[in-house]
Amino acid sequence: MPRSPSSVVSTLLALASIAATLSVPLAATPAAAAAATAAPQLVIGSDFPDPDVSRFDGVYYAYSTNNGFGNVPVASATSLTGPWTRRGNAMPTLGAWASGGLTWAPEVFRRADGRYVLYYTARSRTVGRQCIGAALATSPIGPFTAVGTQPLVCNGGEGGDIDASSFVDSTGARYLLYKDDGNAIGQPTSLWLQGVAADGVTLQGGRVELLRSGLPEEAGVIEAPVLTKVGTQYVLFYSLGGYGGDGYQTSYATSASLTGPYTKAYRSLITTASVDGTVRGPGGADVIRDAAGDSLVFHGWINNYSARGMYVAALGWAGGFPVVRGSRVRTEAERGTLNRCAIRSTTTASQGQAVAYIDYADSWVQLSVFAPRAGSYTVNVAYAAGFGDAQHTLTVNGGAPTTVNYPNTGWETWRQAPVGVTLAAGWNTVRLTYLSRWAELDYIEVA
Secondary structure (H helix, E strand, O other), X not given: OOOOHHHHHOOOOOOOOOOOOOOOOEOOOEEXXXXXXXXXXXXXXXXXXXXXXXXXXXXXXXXXXOEOOEOOEEEEEOOOOOOOEEXXXXXXXXXXXXXXXXXXXXXXXXXXXXXXXXXXXXXXOOOOOEEEEEEEEOOOOOOOEEOOOOOOEOOHHHOEEEEEEEEEOOOOXXXXXXXXXXXXXXXXXXXXXXXXXXXXXXXXXXXXXXXXXXXXXXXXXXXXXXXXXXXXXXXXXXXXXXXXXXXXXXXXXXXXXXXXXXXXXXXXXXXXXXXXXXXXXXXXXXXXXXXXXXXXXXXXXXXXOOEEEEEEEEEXXXXXXXXXXXXXXXXXXXXXXXXXXXXXXXXXXXXHEEEEOOOOOOOEEEEEEEEOOOEEEEEEXXXXXXOOOEEEEEEEOOOOOEEEEEOOOOOOOOEEEEEEEEEOOEEEEEEEEEEEOOEEEEEEEEO
């Protein structure tokens, strides 16, 4: 006989809900209970922090923060997944204004005259803060020669400026993005947009603040801005938190206008937890837009936190919002299409609601989820079962059903049941249907 969840729930203790993971819509299709998810791939297994990657004439070039390989280490490959070959130090001599040892987060692009422009961060001898400089070269591997004798951007009163990147709008206008280093002087940090001429080194007009730190998980730090445009929407990627451990992560904000306002994602795009610990402290991300499929490159701690290697993951766009393969994305069950079941409010569930009364042969919950590439994924079903073990069937796009087993947890005690699935690229339809006994659904996460 079907149970009455509302009466049962009122008699039980409320427990903490499962920890959240990611952002935007997701993806799925069945296979088996053993997951076969494509995690982000480590492609440079030695120190290569804050990677910037560009493709020139069919070859990918990657640049990183300084380390034992020089001021601006550079590597190249014919494929994003490698093999990568280190090509030395792209900028042997810094600008006259800069001291060595703190050369961070480079960015390289090619302008119309065929010359390559490098943005780099270094310590100003005069100001004593990190500032942004520019350099030019005739080859993507350098050597780059500093432009002028002064930094391009240097606002000591806001703690300095770091993490420059370049963006060209659909109008052809070029912009410089960067972060003020407010956290260096105990202030909030902001991400800025500054117009530049086609040469990349002549500032034009005033700057515009795009985003400011303020959320608890940011710990006063947002940085490493990278901007791209998907359809009519601007997507601003950035890192948040302290870079030194697992708490560092990559998020994004969106806007219908270049200059904002930008709305931060509800959950970060990639965290240590969202990739199930396969990358530690994923941050310093760069977006690669390729005809064959987009990718995200970023760093993560390796070798017992002694170095940051470079990772690559497939990137897709669910209605203009980013989805990274291998990083969990959550869809709330109550936002799906429901048949002969109902939404129940409860403080223990994610966002305060769950789907209950999935008690009949024709009771089901149907969700639309997104896959950045076709292939194997894992659907993690968050559930609570109170009167013994329960079961649902899971189908994707109307295919063959897979049985999902829910070991008894007790009502309001949410757990996850993983199901290995195969997804088509793009949107997929996942349906969970009653099979035996009784379980409620909170959400699904797909990675």
